Amino acid sequence: MKFVPHKYQKFCIDQIVERPKIGLFLEMGLGKTVITLSAVRELKYNRFQVRKVLVIAPKKVAEGTWSLEKDKWDHTRCLRISQVLGSRDKRIRALSVPADVYITNRENVVWLTDYFRNDWPFDMVVIDESSSFKSHKAKRFKALAAMAPRINRIVELTGTPSPNGIMDLWAQIYLLDEGEKLGKRFGGFRSRFFDAGYAVNGVVYKYTAKSGAFESVTEKISDICVSMKAEDYLELPDMIPDDIPVELDRMAAKSYLELERQMVMELPDGDISVTSAAALSNKLLQLANGAVYDEDKGVHEVHSCKIEAFLELLESLNGKPVLVFYNYRHDLDRLMAAMPRGTRARVLSTPQDQAAWNRGEIDVLLAHPASAAYGLNLQEGGNHVVWFGLTWNFEQYTQANARLHRQGQTEKVIVHHLICRGTRDEDVMAALARKENVQEFVMDSLKARIRRIREETENGKHGRRKEISEAIPGSESGGATH
Numbered sequence: 001m002k003f004v005p006h007k008y009q010k011f012c013i014d015q016i017v018e019r020p021k022i023g024l025f026l027e028m029g030l031g032k033t034v035i036t037l038s039a040v041r042e043l044k045y046n047r048f049q050v051r052k053v054l055v056i057a058p059k060k061v062a063e064g065t066w067s068l069e070k071d072k073w074d075h076t077r078c079l080r081i082s083q084v085l086g087s088r089d090k091r092i093r094a095l096s097v098p099a100d101v102y103i104t105n106r107e108n109v110v111w112l113t114d115y116f117r118n119d120w121p122f123d124m125v126v127i128d129e130s131s132s133f134k135s136h137k138a139k140r141f142k143a144l145a146a147m148a149p150r151i152n153r154i155v156e157l158t159g160t161p162s163p164n165g166i167m168d169l170w171a172q173i174y175l176l177d178e179g180e181k182l183g184k185r186f187g188g189f190r191s192r193f194f195d196a197g198y199a200v201n202g203v204v205y206k207y208t209a210k211s212g213a214f215e216s217v218t219e220k221i222s223d224i225c226v227s228m229k230a231e232d233y234l235e236l237p238d239m240i241p242d243d244i245p246v247e248l249d250r251m252a253a254k255s256y257l258e259l260e261r262q263m264v265m266e267l268p269d270g271d272i273s274v275t276s277a278a279a280l281s282n283k284l285l286q287l288a289n290g291a292v293y294d295e296d297k298g299v300h301e302v303h304s305c306k307i308e309a310f311l312e313l314l315e316s317l318n319g320k321p322v323l324v325f326y327n328y329r330h331d332l333d334r335l336m337a338a339m340p341r342g343t344r345a346r347v348l349s350t351p352q353d354q355a356a357w358n359r360g361e362i363d364v365l366l367a368h369p370a371s372a373a374y375g376l377n378l379q380e381g382g383n384h385v386v387w388f389g390l391t392w393n394f395e396q397y398t399q400a401n402a403r404l405h406r407q408g409q410t411e412k413v414i415v416h417h418l419i420c421r422g423t424r425d426e427d428v429m430a431a432l433a434r435k436e437n438v439q440e441f442v443m444d445s446l447k448a449r450i451r452r453i454r455e456e457t458e459n460g461k462h463g464r465r466k467e468i469s470e471a472i473p474g475s476e477s478g479g480a481t482h
Contacts, residue, residue, distance in 0.1 A: 003034060003073040008233050013039045015226055016155055017047070021176040023130065023156040023225040029406030030228060032157045033069045036126055037076045037101075043124070043153075044100055045078070050124040050153060052102065054112075056144075057128035059085075059105040060371050064351025066103050066128075068377070084108065106132055106140055113143040123152045130156035131395065133175060134168035136186040141171050148178055159402075161225075163395035166209060166217050167194065173221055181220045193217060237383075239405045239413045243429070244309060246420045252303030256287050256423060259302070261453055281392075281424060288423035289389050291330045299330045306418050307338050310388055313416060314340070314364070321357070321382035324366045325400055327389025332366060335388065339364065348372050357381035369393070369400040379409040386416045390428040397432055 005013065009031055015022055016039035026032050043050045055066055062085060070076045082099035084091045091111075095102065102122070104112060113120070125144075127133060133141050148154070154176055162168040170189045173182050183189040193213040197206035218227075248256060263280055286292045291301045314322065326332050332347065339345045346353055348367040357365050358380040365381070369391050385404055391397055405413040419425045427445040 001073055003038065003075055005035075005038070006031075006233065008228060009035050009038075012226060012228075013042070017042050019224065020153045021224060022154075023158075023161070023172065023176060023221070025156075025158060025161045025225055025227040027159045027229050029402060030159075030233060031407060032128075032159075033066060034073060034076070036155060036157065037066075037070055037073070037079065039155075040101060040124070040126075041076055041079060052122045053100060053124040053126065054122035055101055055103040055126045055128060056106050056109060057103060058132070058371075059107070060348075060376060061128055062103045062105045064354055065376060066101070068351060068354075070101075084112070109140040110143045113147055120147050120150045124155075125151050125153070126155045126157065127175070128157050130158045130172050130175075131160050131163060131168065134162075134164075134171050136171040136174070138171075141175070145175060145178075148175055159399070160395045161227075166214055167207065169217060169221070173224075176224055181224070182217065237405075237409060237412045239401065239415060242414055242416045244313065244416055244418050246306050246309045246418055246425075248303060248305050248420065248422065252305050253422070255302050259287055259292070260284060261457065284424035285390065285428070286328055286330075288420040288425045289327060289331050291328075291334060293328075293330065299333075301330075301334070304334075304338075306388065306420055307334055309418055310335065310386065311338060311340070313386065313418075314343075317384060319363065320384055321360070321363055321365070322384045322386050323357075323378060323382060323404060324364055324386045324388055325369050325372075325391075326366055327368075327391065331389050332368075335366060348376075354378065367400075369396040372400060372403060376403050377406065377408070378403040379406050383409065383411040383413045384416065385413065386418065388418055390417065390419075390425055390432075392428055392431055394432055 012024055012026070012035045016024070016036065024032060024035070026035075040050070040053055044053070055062070057066065062083065067081050067083070070079050070081060079101055080099040081101045081103060082094045082097045084094040084102050084104035085108075086094075088111075091104070091108065092115075095115075127144075133144065135141060156172055156176065158172075161172060167190065170182050170186050174184075178184070183192065190207060193216065194207040194209055196204045197208050199205060263283060283292060287302055288306070290303050290306050291299050293299060310324075324335065326335060336345060336347075343363050344361065345364040345366065346356070346362050348354065348357070348365055348371075353362075353365070354376055356362055357378055360381060362381065365378070381404075383404055385401055401413070401415055417429060419429055430445070
């Protein structure tokens with residue numbers, strides 16, 4: 001296929017070619033991969049300015065997206081790609097293969113730097129989804145930062161450079177300029193642009209950006225970063241949310257509330273810790289989906305209400321293909337077991353699965369948002385997304401939806417959320433609607449739930465029976481009916 005770049009794509013290609021270190025903060029669907037491959041081809045074969053290019057990407061993207069995109073366009077098919085993936089022996093063999101572009105997943109960065117040490121061979125590095133290098137404490141960041149002086153060209157690609165605020169930018173920008181713009185030490189950057197907030201025994205747990213910090217930081221990095229929003233450059237069909245409330249039946253509601261109360265009452269008195277909050281939220285989301293793990297990783301099914309709602313949705317779509325995001329392994333197992341006879345269901349795990357979906361050979365494609373949120377082009381296979389298991393992670397949520405809502409999609413994308421009423425699902429949807437300060441919202445909403453349950457427990461069994469009665473559909477206390 002002949003590549004005819006849009007004006008903004010031509011601009012980005014030129015920026016990569018002309019600037020040795022650059023961050024392309026392009027929203028989903030703007031074509032970051034083909035832009036970068038086009039620039040690599042220009043630098044390698046027309047200008048002779050690079051020899052070996054390393055692409056660091058999420059595992060699923062490394063396995064398929066770059067190779068598929070390279071083969072898609074006439075002008076990039078000449079590029080030789082070697083995938084540095086798999087076992088240690090496979091990775092070493094892949095590194096010895098003559099190629100223009102070597103692709104590895106981000107989990108291999110530390111191994112790769114240790115393997116080459118002072119003989120680092122890559123004069124150009126592309127970091128696909130650079131937000132995965134946002135932590136200055138992460139080993140992958142430290143390993144790559146140590147190699148930065150040996151790298152002539154670095155390109156960072158992401159649609160969400162600061163999913164949790166501008167503090168996420170320091171490490172990513174450091175890889176580009178070794179601290180020239182935002183400072184050589186993270187502590188200095190934080191002191192300059194943030195005020196210390198909540199602290200315990202001298203340990204600060206929360207920082208708040210100072211007035212004007214965002215504008216100041218973005219101005220400082222504007223000459224080495226390009227930022228574009230998809231809505232300014234693409235005419236995509238609408239993305240329409242469809243919230244589907246899932247009612248618990250009488251026994252399911254009783255089981256959920258009893259288990260929720262039991263877990264809350266087992267928490268120590270006083271302020272809940274981040275660790276215990278995460279564990280409790282995780283368990284409550286499992287309960288909402290219908291099953292929980294015990295301490296020995298055994299699965300206990302509590303209800304099938306959400307499974308039944310999913311099957312009803314599937315039936316109502318009349319055979320239209322759906323991309324389903326699940327949260328836990330037991331969700332996947334129960335969904336697969338419940339599939340109607342004759343349904344062509346498959347778990348997204350290989351590039352072949354991606355290709356089969358786009359060819360229309362799959363009715364239900366199941367994926368975990370953490371492994372399928374980045375880079376995969378699935379827009380040709382359908383326009384319906386189903387969130388069976390919800391995620392607090394707004395970045396994962398938006399990136400996952402963008403697997404269908406991206407350039408090349410010809411229909412409106414419908415995003416169906418299965419929301420179990422009266423459960424932690426509702427808190428997740430409220431958090432996603434906020435789009436920022438999610439961690440604080442998670443804690444506050446959980447504390448509110450804990451206080452309510454403990455107050456009702458102290459008021460005696462009457463309050464407990466009233467709560468359960470109100471939550472049960474069709475009860476005498478006025479619960480909603482189906």
